[in-house]
Amino acid sequence: MAKPLTRPHPRTRAGASARKADYGYVAFLLPGIVLFLAVIVVPLLMNIGISFTRWSGVGTPEWIGFDNYDRLLHDTNFWISFRNIGFIILAMAVLPTLLGLFLAAVLFDYVAKRIGPRTASVFRSGLYLPQVLPVAVTGIVWGWILHPSYGALNSILDRVGLGALAQNWLGDPAYALLSVMAVMVWFQLGYPVVMFMAGLQRVDPELYEAADLDGAGWFQRFTRIAVHQIRPEIYVVLVTTTIAALKIFGQIFVLTRGGPGNATLVPSYFAYQNFFEKADAGYGSAIATVLTAIIVVLTYLFLRIQTRDERLEGS
């Protein structure tokens, strides 16, 4: 399930209202600090450290400097895993956002107003349902539906006389990535719909009336007002889904294990392989470190853009 993401509260309005820091509160932070040090900070630093070594997981790691990173740059699998993640981002972030905008607008603007809000919320719940499934379970469901010999899709195609279209959806390098992408669109679509419909409720109806007076059509009204007003939601959805795409593991593990060949290899699975199948912890750590760096930079850029945007709105 995708996570909501709020922005940190803007800085206090300087001086007067900010209280003097009270050190009596430090005690409350102690359990959290111990926990975060043990589970997040130390392991993260260790991971970076391991990425500069050759280590099978037992014995003493051997320091080899940047060799692992150098190897990454020349590793086709590494580049392919990032090319694949580009397609996964398309399927998990870009397409659901675009489709979600359109669906949210139709549901909010048309169905809720002309047909009834209950109908709109029934559609919304239906579209959202895949989001509540554990990722491993979506993998099992689709792994079966797309199975070449006993899968439901091929069997349905056969029965309606379209047997010629049947494919080895997950086993054929030509279709595997596309199939995974389709599954991800299915999985992700409900999240932007729910978020955008919530956002649209904030849009001031007077803006719409003003636009109507100016003779704006539905589409213009939609792009100029609605999309503009729910920009915060669009940012949040794009960033959370992009990060989720970069981290994708469960579906790949269950559906294809990165295969056939490296057709659906993604960075997290590539790291997993090196850690736990090839006992090449140093190389796995280097992959994980690169992935982490990308996510940190993305988050930073997002927060920058968001605060700049808020400042522009404010002035």
Place this chain on the structure above:
Amino acid sequence: MVAATTARRGRPGRLTASTVLIGLTVLTLLVLAPFLVVALNAVKAPAEYAANGPLSLPGELYLRGIVDFWFRVDFGEKLWNSFLISATVAVGAVVISVLNAYAIGIGRMRGRLAFLMFFLLANLLPQEALVYPLYYLSKQVGLYNSRIAVIIIFTAIQAAFGTYLLSSVFRDFPRQLLEAAAMDGAGKWRVLWKVVVPTSWPTLSVLFTFFFIWTWNEFFLPLIFLISNDKQTVPVALGVLQGDRMMDATTTSASALLGIVPAVLFFLIFQRTLTRGVLAGAVK
């Protein structure tokens, strides 16, 4: 132009309304189709599946597939493991989040923004960047292949998000309430348990719900840390069985159904809380 749009809006014709409705219905059915196909074939005899395929209605309610699968993987045990881990993590992470947020949001610790960035990043980090050291360390301290290891790790990861969210919420906590309690001579602990926690109960229950479901759905770390059968969670047990030779079409749908049912139940039970939470995240 004006005339044209008015004219278009002037006849909100039945045609458009029904086209929109039909389109949406088809799309929603397509989204729900996998659920329906799974449910249909989970209660179908294998022979019938072989004869009539995935779309035929089962001639009789065949529950053997589900029952057999349940006993084969000891599904009750997997449900219990998932429940135990998720509930403990949810409680632990809410407690840690409240303590952190109390210091950061209400105590207005210095360096608050840096703290918040840290917590946000801690939650967004790919688990791959933590997994190997955690795997190694847990082996050193004898916690590998234990539910406790998974509970500790997810308590930290979920609490990072909870701290991030709650700190913003607590910043807006009404100061009068705090000051009134302080006037009565209540110390910081008393203020926390008697004033802050009861007042923010709705937010805490949303957090609890999220933590429970997120932890229930986790796959990667439980896959690494819970290798023995009797400790596995529902997603791990189902995930590793995928591709097993003993899995045919009806057994697979039976297993998928067993994975879907708890998730959909949570969704129905918590729907109100969840929607409120998703919205709270966006609008704020």
